[in-house]
Amino acid sequence: MSLCMVLIVAGCSRSVPDARSGLTPAVLAATTQPLLLLEAPNVNASALLNQNARYGETIDWRTGDDVSITFKQGVVVATRGFGDDLMSADVDQTLAMLQNRPTPQDYPRFLSRLDGEYQTEFESFLCRRTGRSAEAINSYGRIRQTVKTTELCRNPARRFENIYWVGTDGTMWKSRQWVSPNIKYVITERLVQ
Amino acid sequence: MPTAFSRPDAELAFTSSYFKNQLRNTLTFQITPRLSGSFRYSNLYDIRTSPTSPVFDFVFDRSFSLHYRLRDETAYLPAVALGLNDFVGTSLYSSEYIVASKTITPRFRVTGGLGWGRLAGVNSFSNPLSVFDDRFDTRPRNANEQGGLIRTNNWFRGDAAPFGGIEWQANERLTLTAEYSSDAYSNEDGNTFDYKIPFNFGATYRLRPNVLLSANYLYGSEIGAQVTFVTNPKNPPNFGGLDKAPPAVVPRPVNSAAALGWGDRPGSRSKIQNDLQTALAAQGITLYGFDLNTGSVRVQIENDTYLSTAQAIGRTARMMTAVMPGSITRFTVVPILNGVPGSSVSLNRSDLEQLDQQLDNSWESYTRAEIERVQDAGDPLTGLFPRFDYGFTPYAKPGLFDPDAPLRLDLGVAASATYEPAPGLVFSGRVRQKIIGNLDSATRESTSVIQKVRSEGYLYDKATGPTLQELTASYFFKPRADIYGRVTVGYLEEMYGGLSAELLWTPTNSSVSFGLEANYVKQRDFDQRFGFRDYAVATGHASVYRDVGNGFHITVDAGRYLAGDWGATLTVDREFKNGWKIGTFATLTDVSFDDFGEGSFDKGITLTIPINWLSGNPRKDNFSTTLRPVLRDGGARVNVPNRLYEVVRGSENEGLRESWGRFWR
Numbered sequence: 001m002s003l004c005m006v007l008i009v010a011g012c013s014r015s016v017p018d019a020r021s022g023l024t025p026a027v028l029a030a031t032t033q034p035l036l037l038l039e040a041p042n043v044n045a046s047a048l049l050n051q052n053a054r055y056g057e058t059i060d061w062r063t064g065d066d067v068s069i070t071f072k073q074g075v076v077v078a079t080r081g082f083g084d085d086l087m088s089a090d091v092d093q094t095l096a097m098l099q100n101r102p103t104p105q106d107y108p109r110f111l112s113r114l115d116g117e118y119q120t121e122f123e124s125f126l127c128r129r130t131g132r133s134a135e136a137i138n139s140y141g142r143i144r145q146t147v148k149t150t151e152l153c154r155n156p157a158r159r160f161e162n163i164y165w166v167g168t169d170g171t172m173w174k175s176r177q178w179v180s181p182n183i184k185y186v187i188t189e190r191l192v193q
Numbered sequence: 194m195p196t197a198f199s200r201p202d203a204e205l206a207f208t209s210s211y212f213k214n215q216l217r218n219t220l221t222f223q224i225t226p227r228l229s230g231s232f233r234y235s236n237l238y239d240i241r242t243s244p245t246s247p248v249f250d251f252v253f254d255r256s257f258s259l260h261y262r263l264r265d266e267t268a269y270l271p272a273v274a275l276g277l278n279d280f281v282g283t284s285l286y287s288s289e290y291i292v293a294s295k296t297i298t299p300r301f302r303v304t305g306g307l308g309w310g311r312l313a314g315v316n317s318f319s320n321p322l323s324v325f326d327d328r329f330d331t332r333p334r335n336a337n338e339q340g341g342l343i344r345t346n347n348w349f350r351g352d353a354a355p356f357g358g359i360e361w362q363a364n365e366r367l368t369l370t371a372e373y374s375s376d377a378y379s380n381e382d383g384n385t386f387d388y389k390i391p392f393n394f395g396a397t398y399r400l401r402p403n404v405l406l407s408a409n410y411l412y413g414s415e416i417g418a419q420v421t422f423v424t425n426p427k428n429p430p431n432f433g434g435l436d437k438a439p440p441a442v443v444p445r446p447v448n449s450a451a452a453l454g455w456g457d458r459p460g461s462r463s464k465i466q467n468d469l470q471t472a473l474a475a476q477g478i479t480l481y482g483f484d485l486n487t488g489s490v491r492v493q494i495e496n497d498t499y500l501s502t503a504q505a506i507g508r509t510a511r512m513m514t515a516v517m518p519g520s521i522t523r524f525t526v527v528p529i530l531n532g533v534p535g536s537s538v539s540l541n542r543s544d545l546e547q548l549d550q551q552l553d554n555s556w557e558s559y560t561r562a563e564i565e566r567v568q569d570a571g572d573p574l575t576g577l578f579p580r581f582d583y584g585f586t587p588y589a590k591p592g593l594f595d596p597d598a599p600l601r602l603d604l605g606v607a608a609s610a611t612y613e614p615a616p617g618l619v620f621s622g623r624v625r626q627k628i629i630g631n632l633d634s635a636t637r638e639s640t641s642v643i644q645k646v647r648s649e650g651y652l653y654d655k656a657t658g659p660t661l662q663e664l665t666a667s668y669f670f671k672p673r674a675d676i677y678g679r680v681t682v683g684y685l686e687e688m689y690g691g692l693s694a695e696l697l698w699t700p701t702n703s704s705v706s707f708g709l710e711a712n713y714v715k716q717r718d719f720d721q722r723f724g725f726r727d728y729a730v731a732t733g734h735a736s737v738y739r740d741v742g743n744g745f746h747i748t749v750d751a752g753r754y755l756a757g758d759w760g761a762t763l764t765v766d767r768e769f770k771n772g773w774k775i776g777t778f779a780t781l782t783d784v785s786f787d788d789f790g791e792g793s794f795d796k797g798i799t800l801t802i803p804i805n806w807l808s809g810n811p812r813k814d815n816f817s818t819t820l821r822p823v824l825r826d827g828g829a830r831v832n833v834p835n836r837l838y839e840v841v842r843g844s845e846n847e848g849l850r851e852s853w854g855r856f857w858r
Contacts, residue, residue: 053441058550060441068438070550077550080438080858083431083809087857090552110552114433116426117770118501120555120854182432 019046025141028191035192036061038069042184043082048191069186073098074164074172076179076186084182087112087120097129098149098164109153113180125153130161137165137174139189144173153178160185194358194372194393196304197274197294199262202226203767204425205775212409212417213386214238220798220820222775224767225743227262230777232798232820235285236599237385242285244379253596255822257281271295278311281343285380288312289349290356304372305357309349314377315391317352342786342793366399378412389413426773426802431809436499436858439508440472442549443515445542465516466574472512477811478505481529482571489523493534493571498811500772500803501852502528502844506538510545517542527567528844531669531835532617533677534570535844539563549857559853564846566674566701573616583610588625592632592654594822603630603654607662617669621834623662633657639826642788644728646688646755647829652719653687660721662687663834675699677837686832687721689714689755691729697837699845708736708838714755714831730757732831738838740847744768746776755829758782762828764799770851772803772815780828788827795828797821 019037028035038061039046049061052068058077062068067081075098077089093107106126115121131150136143146165153160160178167173175188200206200223208219214237221231235254242252256279266272271293279286292306309320310332322329332351358372372393382388390413397407397419407419462485469492470480477498484491490513496505506526513524522542528535544561548554585608592601605627612620632654639648653660665683672678677697684690691714699706711733718724734752741747746768751761760782768774779796786793801817842848 053443055442055444055550060438062438066437072550081435083433083435085433085858087433087854088550088552088554112552112555114854114858116428116432118433118852118854119770122552180432 019048023140023191028140031192033192035190037189037191039187040082040179040183040185041187043182045082069188071172071188073170074166074175074188076177079179079183079186082179082183084180085113086179086183087114094127094151094162097127097151098166099170123155123157125155127151127153135165139173139191146173194304194356194374195260195274195276195290195292195306196302196358196360197262197272197292197306198266198302199223199227199229199260199274201425203427203769204423206421206423208419208421210407210417210419212411213415214240215381215385229260231258231260232256232822233258233279233286234594234599237285237381239384241380241384246380248384251596252285253594253599254285255594256284256286258286266294266296277348280348284344286311287347288376300362302360303357304360305355307353308356308375309351309353310347312356312375313352313354314379315354315375317354317375320349320351320353322349322353368397368399370395370397374412386412387414426769426771426775426806429771429806429809433855433858434805434811435809436504436811439476439858440511440515442511442545444546444549445514445519461518465518468516469512470574472516473509476505476508476512478509479577481573481577482527483574484571485521488520489525490517490521491525491527491537491571493527493529493573495529496813496844498813499855500805500811500813500843501855501858502535503849503852504811504855504858506849507856507858510540514542514545527571529570530840530844531619531667532570532613532615533669533671533841534567535841536846536849537565537567538849539565554857555854558856559850564849566845568671568674570616570671578616579612579614581610581612583608585609590630590632590654592635592651593820595635595637597637598631598634601630601632601635603627603632605630619667619669620665621667622664624659625662626659627657640790641826642790643758643784643826644730644756646716646728646730646826647824648826649719650688650824653721656720658720658722660687661723662721665834667835669835672696675701677841679835679837681833681835684717684723685712685714685834688717689831690717690725691715691831693831693833695833695837697841699841701846704740704742704847706738706838708734708738710734710736710752710833710836712831712833730755732757734762734830736838744770750830754780754782754827755831756784756826758784758827760784760828762795762830766799771806772801773806774799774801776800782828784827790825792823792825795821795825 034051036049038049047063049063051059052062053060058072060068060070070078073095075091075094077091079085090110093103094109096103106128109125109127112120112122130152133148135148136145144167146167149164151162162178163176165174173190176185178185202223204223206221210217216236217233219231219233221229223229233256237252239248240252241248258278260274260276262274264273273293276290278288288308288310290306290308290312294302294304296302320329329350333347354375356373356375360370362368374391374393378388393409393411395407395409397405400406403423405421409417411417466483473480479495479497481495482493494509496502499505509526510524525537525539527537540562548558585606588605588607590603605625607623607625609623635651639645641648661684663684665681667681670678679695681693693712695710697708713731715729716726718726732753732755734750736750739747744767746766748764753759762778762780764776764778766774766776776799781794798820801815804814805812
């Protein structure tokens with residue numbers, strides 16, 4: 001009987017209201033604090049996040065109930081509160097690629113997670129730039145001039161393709177980035193700078 | 194029909210299957226990647242216990258089986274496995290087999306094997322093993338009437354018969370099987386059901402990743418149904434857990450006034466302490482002690498929330514980066530449990546700042562941390578003691594395997610309270626009130642011929658009013674940095690009250706710990722109020738706890754048991770670093786198998802599931818249960834709350850290391 005309870009609980013899912021509802025150009029115009037929209041379609045989650053802490057180029061964004069995602073110059077380096085969280089990452093070569101600094105054609109990306117026994121496990125990928133073009137994006141009525149860059153990362157077990165829309169000043173206006181096998185991609189949109 | 198393949202390592206499966214007059218419930222655990230063990234409880238009706246016996250209205254049978262994969266499948270050769278069925282029970286299903294399975298195409302598998310015993314019922318021939326020794330020709334009957342003994346003298350003996358089958362994965366969810374069974378069901382044919390042909394056909398549908406449904410057409414006459422629930426301790430439903438993000442590490446500003454030190458302003462010390470206390474409380478951590486020095490700070494904490502002590506220490510260290518003045522460069526955190534310290538963890542503040550966003554921060558922070566044994570808990574903050582806590586929880590108490598009613602259940606509510614007048618001294622009480630249930634309908638009187646120390650448990654379940662589950666005063670102490678002590682007096686458990694004292698020695702950097710426990714207990718009245726019955730006994734054990742690696746733990750407890758019998762218990766646990774524990778134990782004492790009665794000796798299976806594994810939210814409590822095929826009076830121990838080993842392990846060196854992955858969580 002207890003085992004059945006285990007299995008029923010294991011199958012439970014949660015749903016989160018859509019953070020886009022209620023967002024209008026007027027609301028955003030009245031917002032003075034930095035604001036980020038985050039969507040994680042695979043886990044049915046979306047939220048608005050505020051800047052919580054900043055150290056150098058790394059910024060920790062949070063929801064009101066302390067789900068956090070940390071970016072280094074707009075590239076995800078950690079998450080907390082999602083479950084299958086990204087514990088840490090080394091994305092220096094991706095940053096170099098985004099800034100057009102010299103990188104090998106296939107450069108490494110490293111990340112760590114907790115396994116099922118909560119032990120740190122590392123995963124490495126080889127990544128390459130697969131596209132780069134100018135693109136204007138429309139975010140609630142405001143037009144952002146960006147460079148859209150796509151990046152393909154692979155290892156023998158899996159592959160993912162990240163997309164970054166970076167403004168001329170280096171702001172990551174929008175992105176689709178892979179976080180972990182269960183969360184899969186998160187979509188970020190910078191609503192208020 | 195068995196196959197040679199194994200389930201994924203650590204998988205736990207519960208299967209319930211039914212066909213005409215036969216209900217079988219089986220719990221299977223993949224103990225190692227190659228070895229699996231099953232416990233089966235069968236409810237059989239209109240059945241003979243041998244082809245020549247009379248027909249019984251019902252037989253409720255418990256059996257154990259093992260399956261060992263000898264070799265793995267290769268491109269050309271099949272996987273091969275050996276199995277033993279029902280080798281300790283009354284041997285209704287006693288059989289052995291060797292089986293080979295091969296994946297022909299990714300969707301198509303073939304299995305063939307040779308069975309002995311019950312699996313040699315159809316088209317059997319004389320045992321091929323007789324070429325080694327003539328004794329393989331005959332299979333002796335299992336002579337032990339009480340069951341419970343492992344009899345190796347009939348393994349792989351007597352006639353043998355082939356069996357086989359095919360399995361086709363029709364699509365991602367549906368698997369079809371056909372088998373030729375060598376089990377002739379000679380105990381069942383004619384009375385339980387009509388056996389016609391040795392062929393079975395089945396369809397299995399994967400309803401959910403962890404739920405399988407099967408329908409089978411069996412032996413040319415019956416339709417059967419089966420459901421299987423699967424879980425794996427290594428796959429938490431919420432992955433690493435839904436713990437909220439910890440507060441950010443706050444780096445000291447460059448070129449700040451750090452050099453000024455903290456003591457410049459009056460009242461700053463108490464402000465720092467209050468800030469830290471408030472911040473920790475928000476994380477579910479109690480600040481127990483606080484000692485601010487020049488350049489360093491030592492805090493004691495009580496981790497009320499996290500199963501992983503390292504996680505509580507990590508969160509505490511983060512809070513300290515936010516609260517401590519810049520001149521404090523070294524943090525020491527000591528976890529306190531029941532007024533007694535675990536190992537202290539000292540960290541450089543600069544390491545926290547530097548490693549926070551680094552890829553390999555988990556291992557780096559562990560290697561840079563200085564971990565030391567501690568004897569003295571230090572002084573608690575003023576106002577922390579005395580303290581009082583209470584709570585209400587629902588409870589469920591199942592009663593299993595009574596032949597009159599295989600499953601009984603009581604539901605009710607428990608009220609508990611603790612009072613701690615001073616560090617280490619804990620008064621604790623728990624009262625239960627049953628609301629609904631049928632445990633009190635048990636009427637099977639104890640047939641025990643030795644002192645009835647456990648077998649009258651059903652009489653305790655007949656208590657109607659509120660029952661006192663525990664009322665104790667405990668004192669915890671640490672005479673040395675590597676020795677823990679406990680003294681408990683009062684109503685220890687529902688059946689016994691008295692005095693219990695324990696010492697635990699956990700040598701540093703050793704995989705072995707040693708314990709000593711001495712108790713003097715008296716049997717409680719069945720109504721579980723304050724009265725006692727006449728029986729009193731001195732009982733106690735010397736224990737050795739050993740981590741043998743690969744997640745396995747072995748415990749040996751030797752000493753005197755409740756009925757005054759002398760002996761030893763061997764416990765083997767597979768422990769997962771996330772807190773799951775699945776184990777088995779057996780106790781042999783000087784009570785003879787005949788005097789012990791059904792089962793011959795005490796044995797069982799234990800299962801511990803951390804609640805946070807299920808819920809994803811940080812919690813320290815567990816769901817824990819012990820499954821015994823039968824509970825009798827030999828080899829019984831008193832249940833003392835807060836036995837030291839399990840309490841202290843997590844906050845000592847090895848426990849910290851194993852949970853360090855959560856330091857940054």
